[in-house]
Every structure is written in C-alpha cells, then in structure tokens.
Amino acid sequence: MTSQAQAGSADGAAAAFTQFQLDTDPLLSRATVDRTEIVRDASEGDTTWWSHGRVLLVDARGRAEVTGDDRLVYHSATEFGDRPVPGAILLGVQDRVVYWALRTERDGRQEGWRDLRTAGGLLGDTEAGLLTTAVGLLAWHDRARYCAVCGASTTRIRAGWARRCTGCDHEEYPRTDPSMICLVHDGTDHVLLARQTGWPAERYSVLAGFVEVGESLEACVRREVFEEVGVGASDVRYLGSQPWPFPRSLMVGFAAIADPSEPLRPAAGEIDDARWVRRDHVRAALDADGPVQGLRLPPGISIAYRMLRGWATWPTE
Known part of the structure; x- marks a missing residue:
C-alpha cells in the first residue's frame, strides 16, 4: 500500500471513529409504561x-x-x-x-x-x-410543599404530576435541572478524563456541569470543558440522555474534540486531576472489577459508562 493510500485509510478510520455512539441505552432511560x-x-x-x-x-x-x-x-x-x-x-x-x-x-x-x-x-x-x-x-x-409565588402551602393534583397553591391557585410542575455530560476525545485513540475533588482515589470520569440561564447545551459543553480543564472543545454533537434523579437532574450526553497538545489546567477546588487516557487502557478498566493502572471508571448505572464503552469499542474500520 502506498503512503498516500495508507494516509487515506487512516483518515477514513479516524473519521469513522469520531461518529461513535452510546453502546446501548442508559440504564435509567428505559421507561416503558404509559404516563401520558x-x-x-x-x-x-x-x-x-x-x-x-x-x-x-x-x-x-x-x-x-x-x-x-x-x-x-x-x-x-x-x-x-x-x-x-x-x-x-x-x-x-x-x-x-x-x-x-x-x-x-x-x-x-x-x-x-x-x-x-x-x-x-x-x-x-x-x-x-x-x-x-x-x-x-x-x-x-x-x-x-410551599408555593414559589406567595409562600402558601401546596396540594397534590393531577395524580401527583403537579401541585396547586392553596393561596393564589398557582400550579407547579416537577422540576428537571439539565446538566451536560461530555466525552472529550482527540479524534483518534485518546479520551480526556478527570477526577473531581472528593472522589475516591483512582476514580475518573468524563466532564459534566449544569446548564446556566440563557445558555444552550452546546455552549454549556464548551464553557464547562474550558472551566474544568482549561482546553477548548469543538465538534460538539449529541449522544443521548438519562434521567438522574439525585435529586432531579437530566444528564444530556455529548461528544467533543479537543487538542491533546494543549496544557491541561484542572479547576482548583473542583478537579483534582485530569489526563488523556489511551483507548486500550479504557477498555481494560471497563472490563475490570477494580482499578487498572490507577484508573477506575464510573459504574454501569451511569450514562458516563455507556459513553465510555461506546467510544472504546466503536469500530474504526
């Protein structure tokens, strides 16, 4: 194979790799009952x-x-x-x-x-x-239990899917706080992982953060990635979502690309460590019961796990 053909083949594999998806539906996104x-x-x-x-x-x-x-x-x-x-x-x-x-x-x-x-x-x-x-x-x-408008007590209505104020008759509906979660990779064989302050030693995951007022999900991805590790994110695309009722979040998953040559600057007081990890290392950690070479990944219940497994096992040919 000529060097030009080899380069074309490598570019094609990289392009295919950037289109990875979740390996399966997140485990908390499997509701099947009728609740219209x-x-x-x-x-x-x-x-x-x-x-x-x-x-x-x-x-x-x-x-x-x-x-x-x-x-x-x-x-x-x-x-x-x-x-x-x-x-x-x-x-x-x-x-x-x-x-x-x-x-x-x-x-x-x-x-x-x-x-x-x-x-x-x-x-x-x-x-x-x-x-x-x-x-x-x-x-x-x-x-x-209390109205956000007038402070009076509220009562359950609509079979528990809303509450009505006993004072001003205002209706409240369940709150969901959107949070982006993003797998940042280099377009080929490395993913950017971080360990939050207070996490157990060796536990690493993808980056996440809450969406702010007046901000799109894509803008939130770029802002949070820069704030947490100090690098720019591009090619932001949607992967999937998962309810995370602890107490009321919706995790909206994305993928993005960053340049591994940019220096990492973990946010003080929030991120203890951040590093680029090879795909084969991630695969080994996903399949292990404990840490592998100092790397322990999120549990299978999280969308972060599904994102990492989708990225690590996506075919490149």
Whole structure:
C-alpha cells in the first residue's frame, strides 16, 4: 500500500471513529409504561384506577424493596384504602396494571431495600423506569410543599404530576435541572478524563456541569470543558440522555474534540486531576472489577459508562 493510500485509510478510520455512539441505552432511560397526560387526568379521582393498582413504597433516601431475583416488591393499592391515599403518585399503566408510588416511613436500611445506584442496573426495563420516576417525583413533592409565588402551602393534583397553591391557585410542575455530560476525545485513540475533588482515589470520569440561564447545551459543553480543564472543545454533537434523579437532574450526553497538545489546567477546588487516557487502557478498566493502572471508571448505572464503552469499542474500520 502506498503512503498516500495508507494516509487515506487512516483518515477514513479516524473519521469513522469520531461518529461513535452510546453502546446501548442508559440504564435509567428505559421507561416503558404509559404516563401520558390522558392517563394522568383519567386516573385523578377515579377509584377504579386505584383498586387495580400496585403500589411501590420508597423511603426518604430513595430506596425500595427488591427481591432476591432483582424484582421490585409491590403492594396491592387496596391495602391502603379504597381510594388514592394522600401522597400517592401515578407512575403509569402497562398491561392493564396501574402503578403508583408512595413515600414510606419504614427504615429502608433493612435487608432487601436498595437504591437506584445499586439496583437500577439489575432491574428490567419497566421496573428500572418505574423506580427512576418514583424517586424523582417523590423527591420533588418533598421539596415543593410551599408555593414559589406567595409562600402558601401546596396540594397534590393531577395524580401527583403537579401541585396547586392553596393561596393564589398557582400550579407547579416537577422540576428537571439539565446538566451536560461530555466525552472529550482527540479524534483518534485518546479520551480526556478527570477526577473531581472528593472522589475516591483512582476514580475518573468524563466532564459534566449544569446548564446556566440563557445558555444552550452546546455552549454549556464548551464553557464547562474550558472551566474544568482549561482546553477548548469543538465538534460538539449529541449522544443521548438519562434521567438522574439525585435529586432531579437530566444528564444530556455529548461528544467533543479537543487538542491533546494543549496544557491541561484542572479547576482548583473542583478537579483534582485530569489526563488523556489511551483507548486500550479504557477498555481494560471497563472490563475490570477494580482499578487498572490507577484508573477506575464510573459504574454501569451511569450514562458516563455507556459513553465510555461506546467510544472504546466503536469500530474504526
């Protein structure tokens, strides 16, 4: 093969590599139940929706009871009365089963109770989506008890998908805070990883940050990358998203390219370390139970893991 042909082949492989995608859907993005407005409004005040319901109990720290074979534990709605009890929220409907969630005062530290970080990746699509929705909605209700306009107390309406002020009649809807998360690479075989202050030793991940008022998602990517590690990001493109209800974020995933010859300047007090890592090193760390050569990557429940695996395993030919 001539040197010109070799260069063309290398350029083609690099171009293909820059088009990598997530290796699969993020584990918390697998909701399958019907929760449209039509369903929510139809269920409000109709006791038949409650009488055919299953209730998922979630404690104050977002934990639910999980069986030994990784299934959520439900309770018959009629155990709690003949109509929706105060605080119950509709999660959705599937196969004629109506799913509800309810905050419980039980101590979720007992055996068998698990949170999304430990159970989310083990649950099936429907149950992962139900628990993700329940954790996010219940956390919002806990924090939305008073009106942001006049300060009066609020009450649950629309099967738990809104609250109404008892003073000025203002309606509030669940908050979602958008946050960009970006895999920055050099266009070929290196990815930029960072370790936040306070993280365990050897834990590294991609860069992330909250979107500010008046800012587009793409602008947020460029700003956060520069603020966190001091390099410019280009060729920003969308990869996918994942709800992250801790307590109410939506992680919006992107890829971007940066020049590895630019000096890295980790943000003081926020980023302890940042470095470029080879693709084969990332592959080894993804497949290992522990750190590999000082590198431990995010758990499989996170979109960061899906981004890194998609990048590391994307075919270049």
